[in-house]
Amino acid sequence: TLLNLQCGSSVGPRERRGGCIINTHVSWCVLYHSEKVYTICSQIIIFFLNRYGYHITKASYFICHDPKTIKELFENLRNYDGKNTYPKSCGKFKVSGVRDLTTGYDSSQPDQKAVLPTSKSSQMITFTFANGGVATMRTSGTEPKIKYYAELCAPPGNSDPDQLNKELDELVSAIEEYFFQPEKNKLQPKAE
Numbered sequence: 001t002l003l004n005l006q007c008g009s010s011v012g013p014r015e016r017r018g019g020c021i022i023n024t025h026v027s028w029c030v031l032y033h034s035e036k037v038y039t040i041c042s043q044i045i046i047f048f049l050n051r052y053g054y055h056i057t058k059a060s061y062f063i064c065h066d067p068k069t070i071k072e073l074f075e076n077l078r079n080y081d082g083k084n085t086y087p088k089s090c091g092k093f094k095v096s097g098v099r100d101l102t103t104g105y106d107s108s109q110p111d112q113k114a115v116l117p118t119s120k121s122s123q124m125i126t127f128t129f130a131n132g133g134v135a136t137m138r139t140s141g142t143e144p145k146i147k148y149y150a151e152l153c154a155p156p157g158n159s160d161p162d163q164l165n166k167e168l169d170e171l172v173s174a175i176e177e178y179f180f181q182p183e184k185n186k187l188q189p190k191a192e
Contacts, residue, residue, distance in 0.1 A: 053154045054164055058172050061140070061147040062180055062187035069185050070139060070146060074123040077137075077179060078103065090127065091174030097128035127179075133171045137179065146187070148175060 064070050078100065080087045086098040086107075099106040099114055101124040106114040108128070123146075124138035135150040152168040180187060 050156055053156045053158060054161060055151060055153050056161070056164055056168055057149065057151040058168055059147070059149045060172075060190050061145040062182060062189060063144055064146055064185065064187050065144045066186075069187075070123065073146070073180070073185055074102065074125065074137075077125055086125075087127070087179070090129070090171070090178050093133065093171055093174055094130040095127050096130045099126040099128075100124070101126075127175075129171065131167065131171070133168065135171070135175050137175075146180070148172075148180075150175065 064073075077086060079085060086100075087095055089095055097106075097108045099108065099116070101114055101116055101118045102120060102122065104114045104118040105112060106116075109115060122139050122141060124136065126134065126136040128134050132153045132155065133150065134153070135148060137146065137148045139146055150168060150172050152164055152171065154164050158164065176182065182189065
């Protein structure tokens with residue numbers, strides 16, 4: 001309970017169980033407490049980085065007002081190199097796993113059936129990459145957006161955040177170019 005004690009009583013019971021406490025509550029601890037707590041929080045962050053490695057994320061979206069185009073984009077990913085085949089790579093990045101929560105497919109499961117809940121009414125595909133990257137593409141339920149969430153989970157010892165950010169940026173660029181194909185699909189990028 002050291003994490004709970006050091007990061008305040010606002011940490012909920014579900015968050016005490018996992019590493020997400022570092023992502024969600026250490027910044028509060030660092031910003032609003034004394035230098036002593038900052039030192040303790042810094043030590044906690046360093047401990048987790050050394051134990052679990054760096055985890056960096058990038059998220060954005062494209063706007064598309066045409067439901068037919070959105071459906072075709074996802075169907076093209078499901079039939080990339082022929083019927084019922086997903087991409088094996090994305091630019092220079094090798095795909096090591098695919099989970100499609102629209103169809104219920106998960107290449108990482110022995111029976112290739114998704115364990116997570118599925119829904120045919122929304123589009124969602126997650127790609128896992130050999131370099132430790134993971135990218136989820138999904139439709140918004142309320143807006144004309146196709147969102148993506150990309151992360152890179154570097155193994156412990158790989159501690160060059162600049163290199164890791166560069167690699168994640170390259171992965172995101174490849175996903176945008178090869179999977180979204182914004183020019184072909186007439187997608188509008190997020191306004192910066």
